[in-house]
Amino acid sequence: MNSELIDVVVTGREEQADGVAVFELSRKDGDLLPAFEAGAHVDVHVSPEIIRQYSLSNAPGHGTSYRLGILKDPASRGGSIAIHENFNVGHELQISEPRNHFPLNMSGESSILVGGGIGVTPMLTMAYALKAEGKSFEFHYCCRSRSSAGFLAELQSEFAEQLHLHFDDEGDEQRFNPEQVFGAYAEGKHVYVCGPTGFMDWVISTAEETCSYPKDNVHFEYFNAEVDNHGSAFEVVAEQSGVTVMVEDGQSITEALATVGIKVDVSCEQGVCGTCLCDVLEGTPDHKDHFLTDEEKEDNDQIVVCCSRSKTDRLVLDI
Template structure:
């Protein structure tokens, strides 16, 4: 399985830009030719082509069924260039290439209760989920965690649309404002927990959800960045479709080794969170280091994220 977003690129226009805080801008996009954009479901994201070899993923934050796409983008000081360039260049009227929506973070609409927790800019997919749950008359809570009110986007809309279902948690408001995911997850039977935000925050929320007794099948998450460790012993990779064999060095990614040998590898996040570079494995045992594949998929050992994962065996055969 290989992914090629070139098949689904859409020329889009920024119809509106609002700077909600000093580091969060909200962009509305429409098809440049006036046609209808593909429909999306809550939890979906799109790829944004920032420049040559620079593609980033952003969650859709408006209500499913909307005729436009809305993105909330943090100008991250630790960014590798994508968000900084978007903040600098995407003004109203600008054109940009995007992919059709993909959804690796879907809602379980049959859940008895949904607990939505967004940390910082991780609130964006939670907004779309809250709209979907509200429209379906489902039981849910929306929790927005931010360092301060001045750093929080979408506040007026969230308070207007979700009322008593919304709880705000600001770090600078003291201990009483802090969220307790363990207590929340244990409070209602049949709860499904959803979380998105900085990786450390997400790891903590997921741990608290498990401590509250939620099974893995009721804990849902989507990382938008992560620390990756590509170090390890050297190994061989045979790209079966391309008929190319490479040696992957101790501090080299499989993707980098393949690209150096002339094999085209489609990548985006380069941090093992987006799934763009996932490839089938027909021989050998992967050393999974991504945050995209589920635990069950990793146990099958028949797929690998080329940007960050390595090999436990001396040789891998991959379908690329």
């Protein structure tokens, strides 16, 4: 999962809404940054110990800057708080090249983009891409209040025709009703959603179960997730290292492996980014991540070891 790191500098910072700051990053050497597609994110090396994933939010393509919208999360495990405290203009850091686990299907007939809170950021890149191609789309932005809605002025000026705003503290008539918005599935319709976990679960289940959209037409990216490491203890064999360790109730596989000196690269530690993905040689994983697709989970030949567990007493990993 490693890609070459890029040395960048913060060249712009703007406080846009309650707790939301927008950062512009440019290469230290002034060159163009690698091109990116709608839905892409970068790994931000906040400090040597903290790596976090953030979606890009500017118009996709090739340019001299990337733009990130970052919410200062009171429940932060250190990432967003450190960014808000330290990432001022002139601050130097490293980021990965853009990666895309949330691509836009440009052959779709129509797209419904749904951003919940700061989950609006990947939707912005998608809206820019769809608009540039003259594609049909709706953009639904759901927030607690207007004062918490980042990028509001930009959305209203760039996507006036497609934008629908939904605020928790305003009238019932403007509340987001996914069943009504999605309607019955028709071929070529696609839904894209990013936002808090509970909000996404609601949107995804409405699209798939209530409105009968095929799974392939419902696209999503989780940016954080609850991790529950509880469950029966099991044995993990690290085949390459020749080491066996017990993973106890309340412990992750990565934590158990660390106790015997095996370090697995991790980043989000929430089953979202895929950094800790390992091949499974024997045993059946109990998948708890939001990274692998349903099909990949059914194959049972890979596991996200920061959060998943085992359905069998023994799991042999190719590490």
